[in-house]
Every structure is written in C-alpha cells, then in structure tokens.
Amino acid sequence: MAVKLQIKADTHMTQKASLREFDLIPGHISEFASDIKSLHGVDVNMCFQCRKCTSGCPLAEFMDMTPTQLIHAVRLGLKDIVLDTNTYWLCVACGTCTARCPQETGLLKVMDALSNIAIKEGIMPKEPAIAEFYNIGLFMVKNFGTVYETGLAGILSLKTGNIARDAGMGIRMLKKGKLDILPHLHNSREMKKLFKKVAKREQELARS
Ligand code: SF4
Ligand code: SF4
Structure with a gap:
C-alpha cells in the first residue's frame, strides 16, 4: 500500500519530499526504524497517525516536519530527510507528545535517538x-x-x-x-x- 508523507509547504523540504508517495509494506520495519528500536527500544510502527502528539507539541509550528510526520518518515526509513530537519533539534523534551500518545510510542525517545545519531554522524544542528x-x-x-x-x-x-x-x-x-x-x-x-x-x-x- 502507498502512503503520502506531506511536508509543510513553506520549508526547504518542499522540493525534496512534498506530496511524494512512499511505499509502506505492512509488517515491514525499515532499517532506520529498526536501528532506533534496538538502540532506544522505541517501536515507531506502533504509531497510527492520530496526530495527538503534534496537536500538543508547543514547537510544532516551527518544525520542518511535525512530530507525526517525523515518526512516519522514520517508519518509512527516510533517514536522510529526517536527519536534515530541524524537528528533533527544536524539541525541548517537554514530553507532551509522549503523554498524549494513545499508542505509547515514546516519541520523545525518538527525538533523543535522532539527535544522538546526528551528533555521531557529524550533522550539526540547523539552527x-x-x-x-x-x-x-x-x-x-x-x-x-x-x-x-x-x-x-x-x-x-x-x-x-x-x-x-x-x-x-x-x-x-x-x-x-x-x-x-x-x-x-x-x-x-x-x-x-x-x-x-x-x-x-x-x-x-x-x-x-
Ligand atoms: S500521538 Fe502517538 S499514535 Fe498518534 S500520531 Fe503521535 S506518535 Fe502516532
Ligand atoms: S517532547 Fe519535543 S516533540 Fe514532544 S511535544 Fe515536547 S517539544 Fe514537541
């Protein structure tokens, strides 16, 4: 089945990924998602895209990808696109997303995992x-x-x-x-x- 990953129209991500379709195979775990699961114990496949995390996130409007989009992109294995966003750098670890998530996906840990991966790979914060x-x-x-x-x-x-x-x-x-x-x-x-x-x-x- 194909799903749409929508990126905010006013960001640099637009040309790269806006409204592109990516294949999501039921039951398949991308290498990127699998790495995050083994390193930080978070299963992003639990997310069913209800957007409760984004609606509670105080920084969502400033992020290249909303928390909901980001977890979906991780699930799809779009590592380069995800690591190129300011989303996980802007996260202030308030934990609202994690508290609101009905699937207990542990989104805050995903944000932590991404900044750790970025630092290890020499990616500097965008801001x-x-x-x-x-x-x-x-x-x-x-x-x-x-x-x-x-x-x-x-x-x-x-x-x-x-x-x-x-x-x-x-x-x-x-x-x-x-x-x-x-x-x-x-x-x-x-x-x-x-x-x-x-x-x-x-x-x-x-x-x-
Ligand atoms: S609240 Fe949880 S299940 Fe809902 S979109 Fe966010 S991460 Fe996914
Ligand atoms: S922990 Fe980060 S992503 Fe989650 S609601 Fe707070 S600022 Fe947003």
Missing part, C-alpha cells in the same frame, strides 16, 4: 543557536552542577549577536527575581565525576 545552547548548558551542568540561567542567556545572546534584543528582557526578569545574578553550586564535584564516567563509557562504546 546554530541550538548547538550553542546545548554546549553552554552542558558546560554549566558540568561546572556548577546545574544550569545557571542568567549566565546561559547572557553568553548565548553574546554568541548569537542578540544581546541588544535580549538585554531588556533579561533586566526585567532580574528585577522581578525570575533570574539569579550568581550561580548556585549543586554537587558540582559529583557532576564532574559523572561527566568523566560518561566520556569513558562513550570511548569504550566507540571502540567496541
């Missing part, structure tokens, strides 16, 4: 600010044991050249006590040990 956000956030967690939001926002604004745009909002938030001026340390020593452990484990996995 440079997203890569910076992750790098700065990880640096803060490693060194302070938590995310120091004021520092993260300030460094991110500087690095992305948005300091003039963001400064006013930052000052208003500081005045209202929504941001702390100084970072608070939370088990930063243990966190550094944890980072070392993860780095060692990743090296072992890369060698195996």
Whole structure:
C-alpha cells in the first residue's frame, strides 16, 4: 500500500519530499526504524497517525516536519530527510507528545535517538543557536552542577549577536527575581565525576 508523507509547504523540504508517495509494506520495519528500536527500544510502527502528539507539541509550528510526520518518515526509513530537519533539534523534551500518545510510542525517545545519531554522524544542528545552547548548558551542568540561567542567556545572546534584543528582557526578569545574578553550586564535584564516567563509557562504546 502507498502512503503520502506531506511536508509543510513553506520549508526547504518542499522540493525534496512534498506530496511524494512512499511505499509502506505492512509488517515491514525499515532499517532506520529498526536501528532506533534496538538502540532506544522505541517501536515507531506502533504509531497510527492520530496526530495527538503534534496537536500538543508547543514547537510544532516551527518544525520542518511535525512530530507525526517525523515518526512516519522514520517508519518509512527516510533517514536522510529526517536527519536534515530541524524537528528533533527544536524539541525541548517537554514530553507532551509522549503523554498524549494513545499508542505509547515514546516519541520523545525518538527525538533523543535522532539527535544522538546526528551528533555521531557529524550533522550539526540547523539552527546554530541550538548547538550553542546545548554546549553552554552542558558546560554549566558540568561546572556548577546545574544550569545557571542568567549566565546561559547572557553568553548565548553574546554568541548569537542578540544581546541588544535580549538585554531588556533579561533586566526585567532580574528585577522581578525570575533570574539569579550568581550561580548556585549543586554537587558540582559529583557532576564532574559523572561527566568523566560518561566520556569513558562513550570511548569504550566507540571502540567496541
Ligand atoms: S500521538 Fe502517538 S499514535 Fe498518534 S500520531 Fe503521535 S506518535 Fe502516532
Ligand atoms: S517532547 Fe519535543 S516533540 Fe514532544 S511535544 Fe515536547 S517539544 Fe514537541
């Protein structure tokens, strides 16, 4: 049977994949879907395209593919097209899609799996600010044991050249006590040990 994968008309994906038809063979699991299942335990074939995930996703309108389209594309094995989207980079891991899914497909884990695969394959986030956000956030967690939001926002604004745009909002938030001026340390020593452990484990996995 043939199914249609519809891509938003206002994205770069339009020329490549919009309204193209892809064959979906009942019971067949694409290599891409199979990889995600073995690595992250998520069976994308459980999805029956009800779109509840997309209707609850706060970022769906900014994504090249909606969560519903993305899981379908994974199911079809369209790895290059999926990895070329901003969808999984924009995901803020709020878990709404997973909570709303009647099939318990674990869409959030699919998003995680895709960013892991992309990083391993050297694919950079389509929005440079997203890569910076992750790098700065990880640096803060490693060194302070938590995310120091004021520092993260300030460094991110500087690095992305948005300091003039963001400064006013930052000052208003500081005045209202929504941001702390100084970072608070939370088990930063243990966190550094944890980072070392993860780095060692990743090296072992890369060698195996
Ligand atoms: S809510 Fe679940 S079953 Fe429905 S489209 Fe999303 S992933 Fe598929
Ligand atoms: S976890 Fe990601 S994909 Fe799911 S609803 Fe939240 S932002 Fe959207």
